[in-house]
Amino acid sequence: TAKRRRRIRVWCDGCYDMVHYGHSNQLRQAKAMGDYLIVGVHTDSEISKHKGPPVFTQEERYKMVRAIKWVDEVVQGAPYVTTLETLDKYNCDFCVHGDDITLTVDGKDTYEEVKKSGRYRECKRTQGVSTTDLVGRMLLMTKAHHSNIVSITRFSLYELRSEYKAKLLLSAVLGHFRLSGVDLVCHGKTEIYPDKDGSDPYAEPRRKGILRTVDSGNSLTTDAIVQRIIKNRLLF
Ligand code: CTP
Incomplete structure (x- = not known):
């Protein structure tokens, strides 16, 4: 019999505020790149510091991400900047993010370190839906x-x-x-x-x-x- 292949552990992180089908489509693509999907969700204070307060509280956002069927595990309060230390801590092979750039409050790419080390994969961002757009529509x-x-x-x-x-x-x-x-x-x-x-x-x-x-x-x-x-x- 063939040697059993080691399970590939995939990491994603984000705000996941007002969870929409763009988010679940991202997690679906990420899960398809491996076997086990771990999603780190940022705290309210981290998000407030880098891009302004989220609409949903961290507890609500953890629940919503956990409810997505491709998610195997949620890490509460994952740091805003994705480091090799975090990937190693959760034993993940690589991380996956949509093909848009996420910056810190000081304008640094939050995936710089993992990109340099080759432990970064990209998936397609879903066009036509975003939290910012939903917030705008709701305000109107x-x-x-x-x-x-x-x-x-x-x-x-x-x-x-x-x-x-x-x-x-x-x-x-x-x-x-x-x-x-x-x-x-x-x-x-x-x-x-x-x-x-x-x-x-x-x-x-x-x-x-x-x-x-x-x-x-x-x-x-x-x-x-x-x-x-x-x-x-x-x-x-
Ligand atoms: N994402 C995506 N398609 C979208 C929106 C988000 O693929 N339409 C992906 C992002 O690329 C990221 C993940 O979902 O990998 C989590 O994104 P998040 O940190 O929640 O924020 P944004 O990218 O700013 O998305 P939004 O503006 O909708 O909050």
Whole structure:
């Protein structure tokens, strides 16, 4: 039998603020370059020092990165500058970063040391999405824009596995949505707003007796995120 190949350990680090598909696409590419993916996430104070305060707290950012399926391990409070010492500490062969340059507050490339030693790999940065852009878009939202965005996201249905082994759909279903083949409709503990014509968007599942409330265990809402961004802007 062939000798078993040593597992390649890959390191990534970053702020991972307002986690978006650009971040998960980066982690997907990094994982594909090896076998085991370790992601170092910077603390709030490190990020504030180098590029301004993040929207999400470190504890929230650790959780969000841990939830990405390509991530095997999260290192909390990884230093902003990536050193050989860090790669060695976590026994990583190399680190992977998108093809954009990250600078320290004094304008130094944060990957200088690992690039020089050949323990740096690049992946493609995802075009068209960034935290900065998301923050800008959220700041431009008026209350009216905001409710439009909420109703768009209501269309997205996430299939979950339920303990009833039924098909569980997590969504706010609009009145005209067809519920054939759906056993359960779930909504979080947030208030259910009436549709534009004043009707209950959950009328059909309610009538069928298949509407359940689920507890996300978290009180975060889009509105709360916008409030945080405004507060950050005032401080920064
Ligand atoms: N990344 C990516 N594509 C994007 C955004 C980020 O591939 N659209 C990658 C970065 O290249 C980096 C990792 O995701 O390897 C973490 O990036 P992060 O430190 O969180 O910050 P930024 O690169 O500034 O990304 P953003 O502006 O979205 O916060």
